[in-house]
Amino acid sequence: MPPPATAASRSGAAEPESPAARRLRRLSLHLLRPSPAPADQAAGPALALAACAGRARRVEGGADLCFRQLRALVRDAGVRPLTLMATDPAEYFAVMEAAGGADISLGVKLGVQYSLWGGSVINLGTKKHRDKFFDGIDNLDYPGCFAMTELHHGSNVQALQTTATFDPVTDEFIINTPNDGAIKWWIGNAAVHGKFATVFARLILPLQGKGEPADMGIHAFIVPIRDFETHAVLPGIEINDCGHKIGLNGVDNGALRFRSVRIPRDNLLNRFGDVSRDGKYTSTTLGELVGGRVGIAYCSVGVLKVAVTIAVRYALLRHQFGPPKQPEISVLDYQSHQHKLMPMLASSYAFHFATVQLVDKYSEMKKTNDEDLIADVHVLSSGLKAYITSYTAKSISICREACGGHGYAAVNRFGALRNDHDIFQTFEGDNTVLLQQVAGDLLKQYQEKFKGGTLSVTWNYLRDSMGTYLSQPNPVTARWEGEDHLRDPNFQLDAFRYLTSRLLHSVAAQLQKHSKTLGGFGAWNRCLNHLLTLAESHIESVILAKFIESVKSCPDEKTREVLKLVCDLYALDRIWKDIGTYRNVDYVAPNKAKAIHKLTDYLSYQVRLVAKELVDAFDLPDLIIRAPIGMQSEAYAQYTQYVGF
Structure with a gap:
């Protein structure tokens, strides 16, 4: 709503601007004006991304703008990050570095979508999961999350408390948050954009004969968290924003609570551990998810x-x-x-x-x-x-x-x-x-x-650690000080x-x-x-x-x-x-x-x-550097222009 008109404005006379108002007007220019970019750069998706990166997290909500940047990279520029990760990891990581150079939030958002959410489907799932989800993740139709960390546990993954209990009657897993400490926390893509989450939970098999239900340890499950058409949060799921952070506010970190959410048995990412229709468990050795x-x-x-x-x-x-x-x-x-x-x-x-x-x-x-x-x-x-x-x-x-x-x-x-x-x-x-x-x-x-x-290749110098490297230091070489030697x-x-x-x-x-x-x-x-x-x-x-x-x-x-x-x-x-x-x-x-x-x-x-x-030689263009004092030429001119001269 515009401010009420003053007598001076009603009469058409210009009202003197107070120092405070002038300061606010100047700050608003900084917030709304895109960072300077070289005039001779060709227009295109990369330039569009860099131009709006300076305004990320300041206009229209940083997460929405960051998502639009990612969408421009994927849909306008035609980059397919998940395909690259599967076929040419070196090029994928180069794309991630370039995105992070434009804006770190963009690089992290890309990493959450493809390294974490997409990577979990590729590396922990089997053919049925790749067939169902690969293209949607790749083209950004299926935004997703990697829900591992909990309020009370992060690095100690084996102590996570979220449960996934198998129901043999309905052939489903029931995902549940047993207490507040088990709320999934700091989950990127969850607060605003995610439609799915890879949820890490304790796989619980029901009582079979005598004894307690069997805890089979931590496994990963694909859990839909928002309606695909309306984007409404699905029943049994509570999502809250983790709030403003000291940085990286273009990434929408959220907290997730599950109240007896049912998912099909096929949603278990079963490359390394599986449950049959009759509730029998089989497992293989788990490879590391290091991407x-x-x-x-x-x-x-x-x-x-x-x-x-x-x-x-x-x-x-x-x-x-x-x-x-x-x-x-x-x-x-x-x-x-x-x-x-x-x-x-x-x-x-x-x-x-x-x-x-x-x-x-x-x-x-x-x-x-x-x-x-x-x-x-x-x-x-x-x-x-x-x-x-x-x-x-x-x-x-x-x-x-x-x-x-x-x-x-x-x-x-x-x-x-x-x-x-x-x-x-x-x-x-x-x-x-x-x-x-x-x-x-x-x-x-x-x-x-x-x-x-035997020792792995990276560690092979340790072959000598019990000999040459731990022998008494040579008193002669200990005194050599020539430049050629050093x-x-x-x-x-x-x-x-x-x-x-x-x-x-x-x-x-x-x-x-x-x-x-x-x-x-x-x-x-x-x-x-x-x-x-x-x-x-x-x-x-x-x-x-x-x-x-x-x-x-x-x-x-x-x-x-x-x-x-x-x-x-x-x-x-x-x-x-x-x-x-x-x-x-x-x-x-x-x-x-x-x-x-x-x-x-x-x-x-x-x-x-x-x-x-x-x-x-790093070959970082000005539209990536963007800092006026770091430009290759005319730095001071760009700096003074930015502040309004």
């Missing part, structure tokens, strides 16, 4: 690239202070700024190669269903997801600070990137829990080695692997010692920080090994030289961060430690000289 973690790790690298690109370009653009009576110098020419941003730029490249390898392994796993590869991808995806998302979350804040006051302007995106990405550390497995899975697998591999077993990939990789092997050996001994008095769980808890450090160290070794391999395989000599420079900075910066540990075990002598520190600073300076080319 979500692979996608999150991959997309987190994309977010890091965006943040680093904005920060580096602004640091090159911004000039401040300098020698007396001489022009001001670029902020990136300051050593302190190089120390902040250049190792982060190097890490972006290291993580890129590591996640590309992860996607390749995942693709091979999907083709072969090799059990060893499934286990390898499970642990590798857990470790990379945890390590990369934690690093990216910290790095976004550093990038914001590196851009000073302009980094605090919402239009320059650091706030949205930080808030939207923050949940990456929690969903698809809490990072602390995932790192424990990595540590547990390392200990298992360690024990297998003592028993004469930049030798063999020295760098040996240093990383020595640290991992030593941590593994020591934590195994500590667990054995404490388990005698504290038991298995108590010993694990007593050594938990040690175990997390071990897992992170191992993942760093895996990342460096892949980076070194990628440098060696680069066909262009000049590009290879630059990548070698970046790889050396990544390796030596990590070694310097752990220099106290290396010094304590005499792996590095004092003079060598000083040389590592000095060379790390020098390499940061060398990378600074090619920083523009390195971020340009």
